[in-house]
Amino acid sequence: MRKRVLEPERRTNPLIWCAALICTVLTIAVIITGFAVFVGYLVLRPKVPQMSVKSARLESIDYDMAGILAVKVSIVIAGQNDNARAHASFYKTSYALSFGGVKLAYLNAEAFDVPKNSSRELYYLVESTPIPLSPEQGETVEAALRQSHVAFDLKGTSRTRWRIWMLGSVKFWLHLDCQLKLPLDRTTLYPKCSTKSR
Incomplete structure (x- = not known):
């Protein structure tokens, strides 16, 4: 009966142990960070x-x-920050007011800040220059005058950007899309129209 020759024991390379240790530490750090972010949220x-x-x-x-x-x-637009613990900034603000596809004016604003749980109003008085309309657009105006209100888009x-504790700085684009049906008798309209984040 032949004796089995034992092969020399192979040892794991120290570099592999170091890589495994680093991966383990990183995994634990990611889990702890994720848990902290979740609890903070x-x-x-x-x-x-x-x-x-x-x-x-x-x-x-x-x-x-x-x-x-x-x-x-005249239009009043407000930047609202409903966070009790986060200061918010608004920037790159630009809205177009149009009638029947014709741009009347651009409503722009410089960057501004809104404190915690607060709001800031922006006042716009839009006065268009005389705009020549096509016959079709003219008919739209005449129909609006008959209905006693004019619809603007x-x-x-x-x-927007705001800092949330350990979550860091959070940024969003806010998209506004409103139709304003304004009465001819100068009645102030209070539309329920807000931005959607993306």
């Missing part, structure tokens, strides 16, 4: 700051037989 319950149209009013509208339109509209975006 549950404790703080952060809310995305919003932009919303607080009020709008048609100050005046002039439309003549030559198909020239001129309007004056307000679309655009704003960027």
Whole structure:
């Protein structure tokens, strides 16, 4: 009977042990960080700051037989920060006010901050230059005048950033898309229109 020759024992390379140790430490760190972020989220319950149209009013509208339109509209837009523990910043704010596909004005704002659990209002008085309309657009204006209200579209975006404890800095694009049906009698409208985050 032949004796089995024992092969020399192979030892694991120290580099492999180091790599395994590093991977283990990194895995544990990721798990702990994820748990801390989850607990922080549950404790703080952060809310995305919003932009919303607080009020709008048609100050005046002039439309003549030559198909020239001129309007004056006042709009109040508010930056809202409903977080009790987070300061918010708004920047790259730009909205376009249009009627029947014709751009009347751009409503822009410089970067601004909103304290915790607070809001800041932006006041716009939009006065368009006389705008020549096509016959189809003129018919839209005449129909609106008969219905005693004029529908404007307000679309655009704003960027928001706020810092949440251990979660770090959070950024969102806020998209606003409103239709404002403003009465001809200068009644102030309080639309329920806010931004959606993406």
